[in-house]
Amino acid sequence: MQPTLSQKPIESRLFTVGIIGATSNALAAFNRIFSVTHHRTRSYRAVAVPVSDEPNQSIDIYVLCVNHPDVIAQWRGHVTRKSLQQPLIRLAKANTQASPQEYIVSVPLNPSKFLKTLDDYTIKELSFFPEFEIGLDDSRVSGHTLAGIRLLKNGANKLKLNGLNKALVIDDSLPVRKQIEIEFSLLDVNADLAATAEEGIEQLKTQNYDVIFLDVVMPGMDGYTACKRIRLLPHYKNVPIVLLTSKSSSFDRLKGALAGCDTYLVKPINHNDFEDVLKQHFKPKGN
Structure with a gap:
């Protein structure tokens, strides 16, 4: 018989959200949004990611926080050299066409919709589903x-x-x-x-x-x-x-x-x- 799996409800998991191209003010705003999740089964914290950085396995979710074409191209150049394991979440205008490797969240940002997107993402892309x-x-x-x-x-x-x-x-x-x-x-x-x-x-x-x-x-x-x-x-x-x-x-x-x-x-x-x-x-x- 294989080893017993003693199951306990998953108490919580903290996901690290890398904000690409965020200013210090934007990063603080994201963490204010994420503060409402700290009592939940899944919670989030924001960390700054310079556009020149390559993907890092310590970051669970990447959010592209800029719309400048040159900046987006620069980041995608890094992604080409070392691919992300999961799709990217991009903040953009509502009519922006998403690529197969992106989620689009419309701006100006609606905090509750943004958190819903992150929750959906953790289920679909990170296989985190403890509620059931x-x-x-x-x-x-x-x-x-x-x-x-x-x-x-x-x-x-x-x-x-x-x-x-x-x-x-x-x-x-x-x-x-x-x-x-x-x-x-x-x-x-x-x-x-x-x-x-x-x-x-x-x-x-x-x-x-x-x-x-x-x-x-x-x-x-x-x-x-x-x-x-x-x-x-x-x-x-x-x-x-x-x-x-x-x-x-x-x-x-x-x-x-x-x-x-x-x-x-x-x-x-x-x-x-x-x-x-x-x-x-x-x-x-x-x-």
């Missing part, structure tokens, strides 16, 4: 989370995994089943749902699944027993089984390994950790 956590006591999906899900679903660089086409989710919690179903939908993977181990095992007898997510604590047959039963089925001796639980201990890991599970996930599970578990068993397409 499977198995929280409050399992409702907020409007903000749904907006993030739509961005991930439509993102051009969303994760695709070789050999993963169909999944089975066995969990007695309806919110958890639906949340994991949403996660699989982001990967274009069909997920069937079962509320009990007995129901799930019957589905396994008639369907072929590439991965199984299995809750430990359920009414009737528990996850450990179900895992042993699943391993006896002819087509499921080697199919990855991910056990889901709200607690973790060395005894639980041993029990899961003896039952035949591959990975042990502790709720709450966030989006990034969910994908990391799948990447342990399925190679991303294009790699």
